[in-house]
Amino acid sequence: xxxxxRAKRSSERWRTVLVAILTFALLAVFVVRLADIQLxxxxxxxxxxxxxxxxxxxxxxxxxxxxxANGTVLAESVDRWDLTISxxxxxxxxxxxxxxxxxxxxxxxxxxxxxxxxxxxxxxQAKILAELERxxxxxxxxxxxxxxxxxxxxxxxxxLPYVYxxxxxxxxxxxxxxxxxxxxxxxxxxxLAGIERSEDECLSAEDGARVFDRGADGTPIPGSMTxxxxxxxxxxQLTIDADVQFQMQQLTQxxxxxxxARSGTSIVMRxxxxxxxxxxxxxxxxxxxxxxxxxxxxxxxxxxxxxxGSIFKAFSFAAMLDLGIITPRDExxxxxxxxxxxxxxxxxxxxxxxxxxxxxxxxxxxxxxMVRLAEPMSTADYYDYLDRFGFGERSAVDFAGEQSVALxxxxxLDAQTQLNxxxxxxxxxxxxxxxxxxxxxxxxxxxxxxxxxxxxxxxEGEVTAPEVGEGERVVSDTTxxxxxxxxxxxxxxxxxxTFPIEGYRIAAKTGTAQMAYEDGSGYDPNRxxxxxxxxxxxxxPQFVVLTMYDSPQTIRTSGGAIPAFHDMVNLLIRHFDIxxxxxxxxxxxLEWTADQP
Amino acid sequence: MTSLSVLDLHAQPLPAPEAPAERHLxxxxxxxxxxxxxxxxxxxxxxxxxxxxxxxxxxxxxxxISEGAYRMSALQAESTSLARAEQSVAEELAVLSSPxxxxxxxxxxxxxxxxxxxxxxxxxxxxxxxxxxxxMQVPAVDGFGMYVPNxxxxxxxxxxxxxxxxxxxxxxxYPGMLLPAGESAAAIAAAAPAAAQDVEPTAVAxxxxxxxxxxxxxxxxxxxxx
Numbered sequence: 001x002x003x004x005x006r007a008k009r010s011s012e013r014w015r016t017v018l019v020a021i022l023t024f025a026l027l028a029v030f031v032v033r034l035a036d037i038q039l040x041x042x043x044x045x046x047x048x049x050x051x052x053x054x055x056x057x058x059x060x061x062x063x064x065x066x067x068x069a070n071g072t073v074l075a076e077s078v079d080r081w082d083l084t085i086s087x088x089x090x091x092x093x094x095x096x097x098x099x100x101x102x103x104x105x106x107x108x109x110x111x112x113x114x115x116x117x118x119x120x121x122x123x124x125q126a127k128i129l130a131e132l133e134r135x136x137x138x139x140x141x142x143x144x145x146x147x148x149x150x151x152x153x154x155x156x157x158x159x160l161p162y163v164y165x166x167x168x169x170x171x172x173x174x175x176x177x178x179x180x181x182x183x184x185x186x187x188x189x190x191x192l193a194g195i196e197r198s199e200d201e202c203l204s205a206e207d208g209a210r211v212f213d214r215g216a217d218g219t220p221i222p223g224s225m226t227x228x229x230x231x232x233x234x235x236x237q238l239t240i241d242a243d244v245q246f247q248m249q250q251l252t253q254x255x256x257x258x259x260x261a262r263s264g265t266s267i268v269m270r271x272x273x274x275x276x277x278x279x280x281x282x283x284x285x286x287x288x289x290x291x292x293x294x295x296x297x298x299x300x301x302x303x304x305x306x307x308x309g310s311i312f313k314a315f316s317f318a319a320m321l322d323l324g325i326i327t328p329r330d331e332x333x334x335x336x337x338x339x340x341x342x343x344x345x346x347x348x349x350x351x352x353x354x355x356x357x358x359x360x361x362x363x364x365x366x367x368x369x370m371v372r373l374a375e376p377m378s379t380a381d382y383y384d385y386l387d388r389f390g391f392g393e394r395s396a397v398d399f400a401g402e403q404s405v406a407l408x409x410x411x412x413l414d415a416q417t418q419l420n421x422x423x424x425x426x427x428x429x430x431x432x433x434x435x436x437x438x439x440x441x442x443x444x445x446x447x448x449x450x451x452x453x454x455x456x457x458x459x460e461g462e463v464t465a466p467e468v469g470e471g472e473r474v475v476s477d478t479t480x481x482x483x484x485x486x487x488x489x490x491x492x493x494x495x496x497x498t499f500p501i502e503g504y505r506i507a508a509k510t511g512t513a514q515m516a517y518e519d520g521s522g523y524d525p526n527r528x529x530x531x532x533x534x535x536x537x538x539x540x541p542q543f544v545v546l547t548m549y550d551s552p553q554t555i556r557t558s559g560g561a562i563p564a565f566h567d568m569v570n571l572l573i574r575h576f577d578i579x580x581x582x583x584x585x586x587x588x589x590l591e592w593t594a595d596q597p
Numbered sequence: 598m599t600s601l602s603v604l605d606l607h608a609q610p611l612p613a614p615e616a617p618a619e620r621h622l623x624x625x626x627x628x629x630x631x632x633x634x635x636x637x638x639x640x641x642x643x644x645x646x647x648x649x650x651x652x653x654x655x656x657x658x659x660x661x662i663s664e665g666a667y668r669m670s671a672l673q674a675e676s677t678s679l680a681r682a683e684q685s686v687a688e689e690l691a692v693l694s695s696p697x698x699x700x701x702x703x704x705x706x707x708x709x710x711x712x713x714x715x716x717x718x719x720x721x722x723x724x725x726x727x728x729x730x731x732x733m734q735v736p737a738v739d740g741f742g743m744y745v746p747n748x749x750x751x752x753x754x755x756x757x758x759x760x761x762x763x764x765x766x767x768x769x770x771y772p773g774m775l776l777p778a779g780e781s782a783a784a785i786a787a788a789a790p791a792a793a794q795d796v797e798p799t800a801v802a803x804x805x806x807x808x809x810x811x812x813x814x815x816x817x818x819x820x821x822x823x
Contacts, residue, residue: 073691078684149685153678174691176747222666246696246745253744254733287748501728563732570728579716580725 054224055214060169061205064233066183066195068242069454073174074183075196075286080170081152083113083144087131089162099159109160116154117144146170171196177285178246181299182238182278182452184400185286192289193298195236195453197400202456202464205233234458239274239451247571248279252547255564256281259530259552265301266547266568267435271535273448273471275397276543278302278432302399305428309513310365310558311533311546312424315437316374317362318483319385322475325376328359328486331592338368343416345371348512359486360590363493365510367423379410379418388474389437389447391429396449396469403430424513435546438533441507442541445480446471483507484538488585491534498563501570503580508534508545508565510558515551527551530558532565539583543572697747698756700737705759710734738763 037045066075093104107125114121124143131141145168147155152165171186184194191197208230212220248266256264268276278301284292320326335353338345345367354364361369374382386392392407405428413421420426429437432450440447448471455465475483487507491499500506515527531548535541547564554560572578692698713727737743738760743750750756 072694076688076691078688079681149681153681172688172749174688174749175695176697176749177745178696178747220666220670222662243696246700249745250700250737251733258733283745285746285748291748498732503725504728567731567733570731573728574710574713577714577727580718580727582718582720 055212055220057210059208059210059227059230060167061207061230062169062232063171063205064203064235064459066199066203066236066238068179068238068240068245070241070243071237072242074179074238074242075171075173077169078172079149079152080145080168081147081155082142082166082168083117083147083155084164084166085128085141085143086162086164087128087138087141088136089139090128091162093160098161109158112158113144113155113163116151117147119144171286173286175242175246176287177283178242178249179238179240179278180284180286181280181296181301182240182399183286185284185289185297193284194286194400195238198398199236199453199456202234202236202458206231232459234456236456237454239270239276239454240278241276241575244268244572244575245277245279247575248277248568249281249283251564251567251571252279253281253283255547255561256549259549259554259560261549261552263296263300264547264549264564265431266545266564267301267431268568268572269435269439269450269544269546271439271442271541271543273396273436273439273443274451274454275432278452298401299399301431302395302397302402303430305403305405305430306529307427307513307516308424308429308434308531309511309529310423311434311509311511311513311531312427312429313362313365313370313422314441314483314487314509314533315386315389316370316382316422317358317486318441318475318479319382320358320373320377321482322385322479323377323381326358326373328357328482328588330358330373332356332358332361332369332372334361334366334369334372336366336368338371338419340415343419345419355592355594357589357592359489359588362486362509363489363590365423370422371419374419374422379413379421382421383407383410385474386427388472389440390450391427391433391437395430395432395436397432397452399432399452402432405429405433424511431546431548434533435544438535438544438546440474441480441483442535442544443471443480444477445473445475447474484535484541485586486588487534488538489588489590492585493590496559496562498566501566501573504536504569504573504578505538505581505583505585506534506536506569507538508532510562511548512556512558528556530556530561532558532561534565534569536569537578537581538585539581542576542578543569545569545572692747692749692753695747695750697737697743697745698750698753701743701750701756701759704736704738705755736763 063077065073065077067073090106092106093100093109095102098104107121110121110124110128113119114124127143128141131138147165155163156165173180173183173185182194184196184198185192186196191200191203196203208228210225210227212225214220248268252264252266255261264279264281266277266279268278270276278299280296280300282292282296284297289297317326321328332355333353334356336347336349336351347367347369348365354360354366354369356364356366356369358373361373386407392405394402394404407427410418413426417426436447436450439450449469451466451468453466455463457463484507487509488505490510491506491508494510499508509532511529511531511533513529513531514523515529516522517524527550529548529550530552531546533544533546535544545565545568547561547568549561549564552560715727716725717723718725737745742760742764751760
């Protein structure tokens with residue numbers, strides 16, 4: 001073989017090898033690149049691609065409404081828009097460049113916006129200038145918030161390229177302060193009070209999203225859209241009646257101003273424990289909660305416990321009847337004070353020794369008489385009754401911020417407090433607990449849990465009603481009836497002709513309770529809580545009414561609350577068309593005369 | 598040496614063929630080749646037309662689909678706008694049917710609470726009246742405004758006017774009356790007729806600035822001008 005041939009052959013081989021190496025190298029580069037794109041950076045690149053073409057829109061779910069027993073809307077969500085602006089891109093619009101027929105300066109645009117939203121255009125401009133002063137490259141400024149539909153459409157039709165309208169759903173309360181104390185209100189993005197807060201789980205919505213690729217003009221490219229629908233919040237139905245609630249609020253407010261009281265609270269409850277109205281003065285308007293005093297933003301009926309005073313005697317009396325210690329006709333001689341070693345109880349007013357029956361003691365609200373009647377009853381037994389009446393625990397409503405006042409251990413009470421508890425001192429209760437305890441008397445002695453929420457209907461129409469406990473028998477049917485019959489005499493024989501309503505059998509008990517100082521250092525002689533609690537009609541009890549006024553100035557005894565109670569019962573009779581009673585009030589002697597020897 | 602040659606050694610001589618056997622294989626007459634037909638024009642046209650048809654169909658289909666997308670987009674926009682209109686009307690209705698508005702509007706029309714129902718008692722063949730009168734019956738609105746306020750109603754021109762009227766009527770200024778700072782008796786007296794004028798539904802929110810009061814472009818130098 002010649003040298004030349006060998007050299008030629010060698011160079012040919014080298015070329016082949018070189019080409020092969022280059023080919024493989026190129027292939028390797030491609031493979032690496034492919035793996036890099038498809039596997040290593042796949043997610044980032046996909047995201048980037050989606051970002052360039054793809055659009056994600058949030059679909060806002062609607063927070064559910066709150067309605068009353070008849071479906072009247074008390075709270076609902078509505079669409080509102082925020083007008084935001086990009087300060088650094090504000091410019092005059094020119095015909096030819098922008099879609100305008102003639103030059104539209106920023107000033108003109110602000111004048112138009114001001115005319116739509118009712119604001120001073122100079123203020124708007126000042127805001128923009130201030131923002132540019134702060135940051136010349138500023139791209140965002142919230143100019144006006146809370147635009148409604150017509151304002152939104154008007155601003156949108158101006159077609160300003162530097163304006164962006166952002167959807168910002170808001171909560172409105174069409175009935176204003178009707179039941180504002182119960183419904184509560186929303187903060188910037190979370191519920192702050194009332195049903196809004198306690199039923200948030202039912203009401204709150206879940207936002208959805210719509211992802212799609214868009215063409216140059218923003219139209220979704222067919223087939224590219226994936227939608228995760230929003231889930232609207234459920235609707236909460238309350239047991240209250242908005243019309244009754246309005247009238248009760250009106251009455252409570254009127255009597256509060258007439259009595260010059262610090263506040264007033266009224267509760268109407270059906271005999272089955274459902275709440276018809278909880279009226280308070282003053283009541284927050286949830287549309288504008290900051291306009292109210294912070295003390296008025298909740299519901300005192302649930303959150304403010306106080307020493308109830310004489311309206312509590314009904315429960316002591318019922319307990320003694322049920323234990324068989326007394327009958328309404330028991331005869332006693334009642335002086336105005338009661339003294340025993342280490343204890344002293346006085347009636348509100350001094351009086352000579354009275355020949356009262358047990359019924360007469362309750363009707364005349366004698367503290368010393370109650371203590372004499374209760375001598376055979378042990379405090380532990382009495383506290384068992386109070387426990388079953390629902391004192392010492394939160395009501396079944398479990399209202400946001402509701403107070404529970406634990407019952408004290410009867411074994412630890414001093415001798416004086418053991419007696420005071422019989423007429424509602426030395427024990428605290430919330431107004432709702434008191435109404436709920438009277439409900440047991442209205443319901444033949446069976447205490448049913450107080451209820452404010454009828455149910456939650458979710459977006460698919462499925463109704464969840466809150467679990468209602470069985471109810472508990474507190475006293476016998478006879479005891480409940482006898483107690484109400486005795487209390488009827490308070491309405492007819494207590495000396496107030498503003499009390500009774502002719503033709504209707506109404507049982508009620510008044511109370512003038514002393515108020516303790518905030519620091520607990522005794523009773524404030526200048527503060528009284530006057531109240532009336534009652535049940536009607538006695539022959540077929542349907543409603544419990546409780547009304548109370550804190551620190552009245554014009555009439556400082558329970559007589560001040562009696563006309564209010566009368567008017568509330570009156571309105572309920574009119575509203576629900578309750579027929580007059582068909583039975584007569586039984587004769588129960590309140591006094592007795594000693595047989596002359 | 599091959600195995601074949603070994604076989605040959607032992608082989609018996611075969612009898613010689615007597616006659617040459619007839620040949621089994623013979624050459625076929627060469628086939629008459631048909632002259633290759635020239636491709637006809639119509640086939641080409643059909644093929645091309647088919648191709649064009651497919652392209653056109655595809656084009657048309659995609660046009661229809663994107664047309665559908667535009668229509669859908671437009672309909673969705675319309676549906677959104679209608680939903681907004683519905684919501685706005687429903688919202689207004691809810692405010693108008695609020696107990697406060699019903700009470701104020703009823704009072705405005707001079708309506709009073711009706712008589713309570715009468716009941717027939719079959720046993721005694723007598724009628725029984727409902728409850729007696731209320732001890733206190735005050736209108737929903739008095740000099741201090743609404744007892745049960747509703748801030749949404751203040752935007753209602755009619756209600757606002759009605760409240761303003763009641764308030765103006767309550768505060769009759771008299772000589773020597775102490776007035777809030779910055780107010781004169783004349784201003785309060787003027788409030789009542791002003792409120793009456795506001796009843797017209799054309800009344801606009803008082804804060805609205807009429808665009809005509811400002812000459813376009815003169816008052817507000819636009820920021821960001823170069």
